[in-house]
Amino acid sequence: MEGDLRRAIARMSGMDEPIAFPVCGCGFPAQLKISWSNDNPGRRFFGCKNYGSLMYRSCRFFSWFDPPMTPRARVIILGLLKRLRADEVQRRKERAAELDNFVVWLDEKQALE
Template identity: 40%
Template sequence: MDHHFGDCTPVMKRRICYCGELPILKTSWTEINPGRRFWGCRFYGKVGCCDFFYWADPAPHERYKSVINGLLRKRNEVDKEKVNIGKTARFYKIALWLLVLFFVLRSVF
């Protein structure tokens, strides 16, 4: 369902979803619609939701989608690298403490 109302904010403030709730503005982060905003049921995406849905933004240009998806992939790679660096840092911290403990115990005995 691809509905677009231009500036739909006043329209959506008066509209009620099928659950009887006011819709809220959300952002899609799918590969097909990265960064595209939509009005949806406050429970949109959860089991048992009414799936009320209207696009707030026009469909993105293919180049826009390509750039945004590339940036998202790069961010995910950086996030994974940060996790790996954190694991490596914890390993060296533990190793350093064990080394210090070894030398302290060795000097005591």
């Protein structure tokens, strides 16, 4: 869905060229956001900055910024995300175990005093 044809130009950090931000029905330049859905992980899109707010809830402006992803890129990114999450869960378990050991050690120390 395309808003009106007004555009706001802005230079984003990490990008060589300025980006033309579409202006949605609210009259504000849309925001560049990142999708983390399974269909489009990491793909950027323009969305209304008021999306979900009570005042502007009717605005559902949406427009892709990045081109469609190849099925291969999708599989690779989802695989990497899954591995990152598994690593994070493992780290949290190890940290919890460390804290448990610490608490047990404190209990034993207090029992001796």
